[in-house]
Amino acid sequence: MCTYITETAKVVGSAKGPKGWMRIETANIYFDHPFHAPLDHSLNIDFVGEIDGSTQRVAVELSADSARALIERIEAALASGEETHAL
Amino acid sequence: MSSYPSLTGECVMFKGHNDDMIEGYYAKPSGKGSFPGVVLIHHAPGWDEWILEATRKLAQHGFATIAPHLYHRDGPGSPDDIAAKARAEGGVPDGQVVGDIAGAMAYLRAQPEANGKVGLIGFCSGGRHAYLCAGSLSNVDALVDCWGGNKFADNKNNPAKRPVPPIELTEKITAPVLGIYGNDDKNPSPEDVNKTEEWLKNAGKNYEFHRYDGAGHGFFNAPRPAYRPEQAQDAWQKVFAFFQKHLSK
Numbered sequence: 001m002c003t004y005i006t007e008t009a010k011v012v013g014s015a016k017g018p019k020g021w022m023r024i025e026t027a028n029i030y031f032d033h034p035f036h037a038p039l040d041h042s043l044n045i046d047f048v049g050e051i052d053g054s055t056q057r058v059a060v061e062l063s064a065d066s067a068r069a070l071i072e073r074i075e076a077a078l079a080s081g082e083e084t085h086a087l
Numbered sequence: 088m089s090s091y092p093s094l095t096g097e098c099v100m101f102k103g104h105n106d107d108m109i110e111g112y113y114a115k116p117s118g119k120g121s122f123p124g125v126v127l128i129h130h131a132p133g134w135d136e137w138i139l140e141a142t143r144k145l146a147q148h149g150f151a152t153i154a155p156h157l158y159h160r161d162g163p164g165s166p167d168d169i170a171a172k173a174r175a176e177g178g179v180p181d182g183q184v185v186g187d188i189a190g191a192m193a194y195l196r197a198q199p200e201a202n203g204k205v206g207l208i209g210f211c212s213g214g215r216h217a218y219l220c221a222g223s224l225s226n227v228d229a230l231v232d233c234w235g236g237n238k239f240a241d242n243k244n245n246p247a248k249r250p251v252p253p254i255e256l257t258e259k260i261t262a263p264v265l266g267i268y269g270n271d272d273k274n275p276s277p278e279d280v281n282k283t284e285e286w287l288k289n290a291g292k293n294y295e296f297h298r299y300d301g302a303g304h305g306f307f308n309a310p311r312p313a314y315r316p317e318q319a320q321d322a323w324q325k326v327f328a329f330f331q332k333h334l335s336k
Contacts, residue, residue: 001236001274001304002131002212004178004245028175033132033211033305035167040305040313046171057171 006030015047015058022049022056034061043067093117094146096139099153101194104186109159111191112139114146121202123228123334124195126188127154128209128216130305131178133170134158137308141210148327150334151200155191157184157216178212180248181219188220192227204228204334206262208326209235211305215253221264222256229333230262231326234304236274238283257286264294265329267322269302269315297325 007029015024026048034042042061049056062070081087096114103109112134116122125145129138134156145152156166158173173179192205206229209217214235221230238254264287268280275283280298287294299306299318306315307322 001234001272003237004131004174006175006177008175028171030174032174033130033311035132035135035170038310038312040303040311046175048175055172057168059167059171 002033003030005032011047015049017056017058019051019056022051024049024058031064035059037061037063039063092147092149094143096143096146099194101153101155101190103155103159103190104183107160109156109187109190111153111155111194112142113151113153113194114139114143115151115198115200116146116149120200121336122149122151122200123202123330123336124192124198124205125150125152125330125334126191126195126205126207127152128184128188128207128213128220129154129157130211130213131170131174132167133173134166135170137310138210141307144323145208145330150206150330151195151198153191153195155187157187177245177248181216181250184216185220185223188216189224192224202334202336204336206231206330206334208330209233210307211235212237218260219251219253219256221262222253222259225261227260227262229265229330230260231265231267231329233267233307233322234269234272234275236272236279236304238275239279254283254286257292258290260287260290260292263329263333264292265325266294266296266298267325268296268298269304269306269318270298270300271303273304295329297322 009027011027024047028046044061046057046059099113100108142152142154158169161169161172195205207217208231210233214232221227240252302315302318305313307319
């Protein structure tokens with residue numbers, strides 16, 4: 001069943017979509033029916049920003065397994081990156 | 088004589104809730120005729136290609152069908168971007184949906200090819216909306232609920248926008264009801280469907296349910312892994328027969 005349950009994260013950074021780079025402050029995350037991915041349910045992330053006053057989003061739709069694998073790889077990249085850059 | 092009935096499909100604007108002009112996709116059989124009308128209510132992913140295909144399918148089978156874009160007010164933009172914006176806002180208010188569906192029904196009845204009868208069909212959250220509208224509007228001639236979940240109280244689902252569980256409007260439904268459900272679905276689960284049936288039975292409503300083994304949520308949707316061709320083919324025939332029985336003059 002579709003729901004409108006959405007987690008929202010405040011983020012600091014930039015995203016690149018069809019109209020170019022934009023600053024982003026919000027990521028909307030939900031696990032529900034995808035629009036494009038050939039899955040019944042997907043972990044969907046919309047990175048939301050503005051270009052020329054118009055709201056834009058960079059969207060991804062991932063399987064639950066690949067979303068969890070991505071979390072692990074993000075943690076690994078942060079750990080190795082912070083060590084390498086002595087942060 | 089043509090091998091297949093002809094139809095036309097186009098985007099139209101119609102007056103919805105608060106007299107707002109919103110977009111809909113209107114597909115109807117070609118030629119002169121007196122056609123029954125159907126309002127097709129989309130699911131939470133939005134006004135997508137599958138919804139337009141289903142609208143044309145109903146037109147192919149003799150029903151002048153309109154699929155309103157319930158997220159129109161979150162535009163302009165592509166339907167998937169608009170749906171994402173609507174989702175982030177917690178969906179659209181039930182009162183607004185009822186107003187938009189009432190407007191869509193009025194649009195159908197105003198067409199020269201209309202026979203005056205209008206049914207509702209909704210998929211997933213659209214099924215919930217269809218049930219809600221059948222319990223809120225007095226001029227619904229038939230209701231088809233395709234796996235509509237969350238008909239009962241659901242505190243996670245924004246009570247400010249969805250104040251009344253649709254199931255509590257069962258007593259007010261005057262239309263005959265067709266329910267299409269997959270027995271592997273988790274929402275509505277078989278237990279949820281049992282409870283819905285109990286409400287309809289206790290209220291003395293005219294209903295028929297078809298519950299399919301080996302099918303879960305959204306089993307009509309061909310692009311998705313949930314698609315079940317045999318069950319979908321059978322269930323579509325049930326939908327056409329139900330609408331022909333209750334929407335013909």
